[in-house]
Amino acid sequence: MFEKSNKSNDNKPIIQSHGYNGSEPTRICPKCCEEKPLSDFGFRDMGNGTIRNQSWCKECRSRYS
Numbered sequence: 001m002f003e004k005s006n007k008s009n010d011n012k013p014i015i016q017s018h019g020y021n022g023s024e025p026t027r028i029c030p031k032c033c034e035e036k037p038l039s040d041f042g043f044r045d046m047g048n049g050t051i052r053n054q055s056w057c058k059e060c061r062s063r064y065s
C-alpha cells in the first residue's frame with residue numbers, strides 16, 4: 001500500500017537523484033540494476049512526515065511480492 005503525498009508541499013521526498021533527461025530524477029533499482037525514473041518506484045510515507053521512494057521499482061515489486 002502506498003499513496004501519493006497530498007498532505008503538504010512541506011513533505012519533500014528524500015530521493016537519490018541525478019536527473020533524467022534533464023527533468024525527472026532517476027534511481028537505480030537494486031533488484032534489476034536498471035536506472036528508472038522515480039515515477040517507476042512510487043513513494044512510501046514513513047509515518048513521521050518523511051516520504052521516501054520505494055527501494056525496488058514497481059516491476060520488481062510486482063514480480064517478487
Ligand SMILES: [Zn+2]
Nearest residue numbers: 029032057060
Ligand atoms: Zn527493478
